[in-house]
């Protein structure tokens with residue numbers, strides 16, 4: 001029997017079209033040679049045209065998902081995605097503190113790139129005070145970084161200041177995914193501030209494609225998988241960035257409008 005596949009966990013919402021949410025996480029875990037388990041927090045009904053309905057799981061059900069995994073699995077790293085509201089954030093925080101599921105990557109999912117809200121506004125403070133302090137790596141996109149750092153980002157200096165503020169909330173390592181707007185952008189730039197104080201930019205070409213649903217989920221899932229394999233945080237972030245870059249660059253023909261990225265790309 002082989003034991004070469006570290007066990008990892010996504011604590012996230014299900015997205016019915018498979019492009020984002022825990023489905024994207026599980027595709028990514030698989031491609032990084034890790035075994036993915038899931039604590040489902042919410043379900044969204046959606047397709048490549050948008051999200052059309054959403055329900056949250058009962059708190060007692062989420063407790064039982066954690067308990068069942070803790071009794072049977074050795075989770076080496078985990079990540080959070082869509083948490084919907086403050087009650088769900090508090091439930092996840094309580095369970096993460098109770099069990100030993102390794103380093104935590106927090107993808108502070110607030111809104112999809114097409115404007116659907118996935119976290120209610122009343123929960124932003126809970127995210128900041130309860131979950132972010134537990135984060136080994138925090139992975140906000142441009143919009144989320146502005147909300148959580150409570151500032152506008154208009155320059156590289158602003159991005160660096162926002163990352164400092166997010167570290168001050170308690171996140172050990174921060175990657176802020178850069179702003180990228182079709183027609184305005186030739187390059188995408190992510191900024192990384194590590195626990196050691198080391199910082200750097202990861203720059204790549206902007207790809208003109210509608211097939212980029214799930215980029216943020218896949219980035220944070222790849223970081224999680226690499227951490228579970230023992231990769232350093234810096235290298236995990238670089239590998240994850242490269243994975244998502246290739247997955248956007250090499251489009252696949254799935255769905256009619258805003259499609260998924262290509263997890264098989266090499």
Ligand SMILES: Nc1ncnc2c1ncn2[C@@H]1O[C@H](COP(=O)(O)OP(=O)(O)O)[C@@H](O)[C@H]1O
Nearest residue numbers: 113141177188190205206207215216217219244
């Ligand atoms: N069109 C694009 N071309 C190249 N890289 C992209 C593109 N869109 C997103 N990325 C990259 O995908 C990763 C996820 O970023 P982003 O899409 O902003 O996250 P989110 O899905 O959380 O909004 C980042 O590394 C970002 O630079």
Ligand SMILES: Cc1ncc(COP(=O)(O)OP(=O)(O)O)c(N)n1
Nearest residue numbers: 013020021082112113214215216217
């Ligand atoms: C259930 C669910 N969770 C998260 C998202 C958003 O995914 P993300 O990768 O952060 O962003 P997009 O690239 O999809 O905008 C989602 N859509 N559904």
